[in-house]
Amino acid sequence: MRRTLGSASLGGLAGCATTSTSSVASNGMGVVVMHGKGGSPTKNVSGLASALQGKGYAVANLEMPWSGKRNYDVDVAAAEKEVDAALEGLRARGAKKLFVAGHSQGAVFALHYGNKHQVDGIVAIAPGGDVGAQTFTGKLGPSVLNAKQLVAAGQGAKTEKFYDYEGSKGLTPINTTASNYLSWFDPDGAMNMGIAVRNMNPATPVLFVGPTRDCPGLMRVKRAMFHSLPRNPQTKVFEPNATHLGAPSASTAEVIRWTTEVAGSQP
Numbered sequence: 001m002r003r004t005l006g007s008a009s010l011g012g013l014a015g016c017a018t019t020s021t022s023s024v025a026s027n028g029m030g031v032v033v034m035h036g037k038g039g040s041p042t043k044n045v046s047g048l049a050s051a052l053q054g055k056g057y058a059v060a061n062l063e064m065p066w067s068g069k070r071n072y073d074v075d076v077a078a079a080e081k082e083v084d085a086a087l088e089g090l091r092a093r094g095a096k097k098l099f100v101a102g103h104s105q106g107a108v109f110a111l112h113y114g115n116k117h118q119v120d121g122i123v124a125i126a127p128g129g130d131v132g133a134q135t136f137t138g139k140l141g142p143s144v145l146n147a148k149q150l151v152a153a154g155q156g157a158k159t160e161k162f163y164d165y166e167g168s169k170g171l172t173p174i175n176t177t178a179s180n181y182l183s184w185f186d187p188d189g190a191m192n193m194g195i196a197v198r199n200m201n202p203a204t205p206v207l208f209v210g211p212t213r214d215c216p217g218l219m220r221v222k223r224a225m226f227h228s229l230p231r232n233p234q235t236k237v238f239e240p241n242a243t244h245l246g247a248p249s250a251s252t253a254e255v256i257r258w259t260t261e262v263a264g265s266q267p
Contacts, residue, residue, distance in 0.1 A: 025058035029263055030095025032086045033061045036104030037129050037166055038068045045103050047249040055256055058093040060086035066105050066129075066184070072164075072176040075183035076112075076190045083113055097263040101255065103248050105129035107209075111196035114204050121234075121262045122200070123255055125209040126247040127225065128218050129166075131185050132192035135217070139165040144185055150178035167215060193221075197228040205234035207258045209251045211242040218244065234262050 033049045035041055041049065041061040049061040065072050065079050074082075087098050101123035102110035108129055114122040130136065137144075143162040150158055156179035164172045164185075174181075184191055200206060206229055210222040226237045236258060242250035 025056065025090065025093050025095040027056035027260075028094065028096045029056075029099070029259060030058040030060070030087070030090030030093065030097070031099045031101055031123075031259070032083055032090070033059060034064050034083075034100075034102035034106030034109060035062075035067065036102075036106055037066050037164070038169075038172075039103075039106075040067050040069070044245050045106075045248045048101070048252050048255065051252045052256065057259075058090045058095045060090055062086055064106060064109070065180075066109075071174050072180050072184055075180045077183070079109065080113060080116065084117070087119070097259075099123060099259050099262075101125065102127075104244065105191070108191050108193050108196060111193065111200060111206070112190045114206070115196060115199040115201055118201070119204060121205045121207065121259060123207045123209070123251075123259070125251055126211055126214055126218065126244050127193055127208075128215065128244070129191060130193035130221075131189065132187045132194055133217075133221075135167070136165055136185075137187050139163075139171060140185055144182065144187065147178040147182040147185070151182055156182075167217065193225060194228065197225050198230075200230050202230035202232055205232045205236075205262055207255065208235070208237045209247055209254075210237060210239050211244060211247040211250065212239050213241065213243045214247070215244050234258075234265065 031052055033045050035045045041063050049059050053059045065074050097120045099121045100110045100113055100119050103125045107124035107127035110122050111124050140163060157177050159175055159177050161173050161175055162181045164174050208226045229235055238254045240250035
């Protein structure tokens with residue numbers, strides 16, 4: 001069963017890779033698509049990106065700094081510029097209405113991006129990787145402290161081994177600079193999901209996708225996160241019968257329906 005409810009109803013650029021881009025936005029809409037932690041454009045989000053292209057969207061399916069290859073090679077600000085550049089590319093292909101969609105960690109980043117930049121809508125699919133969550137702060141506390149000490153000592157550009165965390169995989173070593181690491185993993189920083197949802201621009205609608213078979217921890221916070229979003233009549237929650245990894249494909253029809261609705265209602 002799938003449900004779509006209204007917002008009041010539920011209690012550095014050089015590293016950027018685009019693997020899927022349509023030449024023209026025949027329906028006037030463009031979407032930036034971002035994968036989850038350790039993923040890539042060719043994995044769990046590829047079906048969504050391809051389906052959007054097939055419906056006439058201009059699509060930029062990006063490889064982001066949290067991919068399995070990039071190892072957090074740039075900081076959050078540089079990642080925002082990668083999305084900026086992708087949106088400009090979509091405009092050049094005729095997109096008049098622009099959306100940013102992300103899966104898992106990509107969804108948290110999409111929410112963060114939406115509270116700092118003007119777009120027509122944000123699609124947050126099974127958002128996860130909240131660095132402000134107690135599990136993350138406990139597991140990554142030593143790495144965050146090390147990064148803070150290096151930055152304070154003027155050694156923010158020094159590359160060290162730090163750690164990332166994912167519930168199903170545990171701790172994973174990553175090699176990046178202290179400054180880059182801290183920008184992504186500071187518990188009070190950009191990837192704190194609570195801060196991202198609370199700071200969302202009220203004028204920007206959000207499609208919040210919470211699959212019914214998501215990871216238990218994400219299921220527990222789904223309602224609280226959705227209700228923390230500012231009120232907007234077009235902000236919706238969608239609950240497909242899907243797992244965390246299957247959520248992008250299971251959301252395809254709703255993403256198309258919702259973005260079309262939002263685009264059609266805006267001048």
